[in-house]
Amino acid sequence: MSVRVRYAPSPTGLQHIGGVRSALFNYFFARANRGAFVLRIEDTDQGRYSDEALQDLYDTFAWLGVRWDEGPDCGGPFAPYVQSARSAIYREHAMRLLAEGKAYECFCSEARLDRIRRIQTANKMAPGYDRHCRSLSAAEIAESRAEGIKPVIRFKVPLEGGTTMHDVLLGDIERKNEDINPDPVLLKSDGFPTYHLANVVDDHLMEISHILRAQEWVPSAPLHVLLYESFGWTPPIYCHLPMVMGSDGQKLSKRHGSTSVREFRDAGYLPEAVINYVSLLGWSYDDTREFFSTSDLERLFTLDRLNKAPAVFDYKKLDWFNGHYIRMKSDEELAELVVPVLKRDGVLAENPQASELALVREAMPLIKERMRVLNDASGLLRFLFAEPAEYPAEELVPKKLDAKGARAALGEAAGLLEGLASRSEEEAERLFRGKADEMGVKLGDLLMPVRVAVTGSRVSPPLFGSIRLLGIEKTRSRIERAMSLLSK
């Protein structure tokens, strides 16, 4: 059987990391099995729909480098791939169930629905529709119609018996029909389908073979099976993925930290790190391997390596992956990624000069091992493009020295500056080490005042390299500024 899978997001918000992981698993599964990956937009909730959300969806996957084989933007044999453009199809199918007596019109007002829900919860009963309209007489229906009430169409869930849903991961899941959502709405009064109808109809029509989606959908799966049966269709193969949780074990949400791929992107995470990390949430390859490129995953992904238990999203481990992938970049690649960040943070102007860009490129070896996210570059490199901000004079004084000693160190360092640019790292170090010995201080103590003078911080990229990039003149003036600060 040929594999056809889909990602079917609802454009109501930014692409959530959990949803994206589901999309990725579908995509990898399709690739690994030479199948098709379909994108379908489930925009049936007009109230929550947003254009920005749709744009974010496209931006996110473009950034991740993931393409679908069929979708709204590229078409395909089962177009359209946007549910709002398929209304007639859903209506037709709802009408069919209505005609066959498998669904019915419901005229209940929202007020009445609210009321029964309140009563039910007050009496500690399961909230749900009371099936009031399930057995309306023809006369009653005509009367409501005459009043101009727009009905919804509800599905007749069997009152007895049970339904079994098979899941590749979870096995057979049985449910008594009486425990299934009592007669869910299929077609809303605005004429749009609900998720249940549209999803089932489209998955069947688009010949979806496997449904890989998060476990939060398990409870509605038996209902979907019932729907397939009502239409006389065979359900696809289900595989409910473990969910992604926050550190407290609850569904990952805003209060745990970033949740959208966009936020991670803006924070300076690399797509390969996000993909790699997220793929290891609920899936593993073996007992040791943890680095996977997209193309590795496109080859290696299998359902039988999936885990059942929910996974907690660990921001620290993502950081680690990101640092790893940053270090894997060539200096050229990294510079290209860092320049936009530098511009955004005002370290570089909007239209930097070629010399400035060259400087950024030259600085990459100095900061590559020091970045966890691309955004770290701004803090690390700002000193190259602007005078250090005000810092307290005490910063210049190492623990082992006093102000006088620090001042002396700066003076000696200034004297060694000439010709530093042409010296190798080793020569420069030998030179300064010799001076430190002469002064009877440790190299670190000689260098620390200079480091602060030059970069404005005790934490910085390697000093000699930094000085070389900054230039002797600027270095000298910063050292002088520091010395005068100390003499105040």
Add this chain to the structure above:
RNA sequence: GUCUCCUUCGUCUAGCGGUUAGGACACCGGGUUUUCAUCCCGGCAACACGGGUUCAACUCCCGUAGGAGAUACCA
């Protein structure tokens, strides 16, 4: 409340009847080092509990507890 699912170090996980229960992140030490980082070495740390089945259970079965998800004219 009801239904369903889940349960190995703090976290992600390996394990598929017999292992000193392995790896990674985090954390804590140590080394390299010019600060920070990188890198290297070492350490800490887990089979939720109780019954079975079996010569033998982390592994199989049944309970219990805990956790999560779902209970919409949202998906």
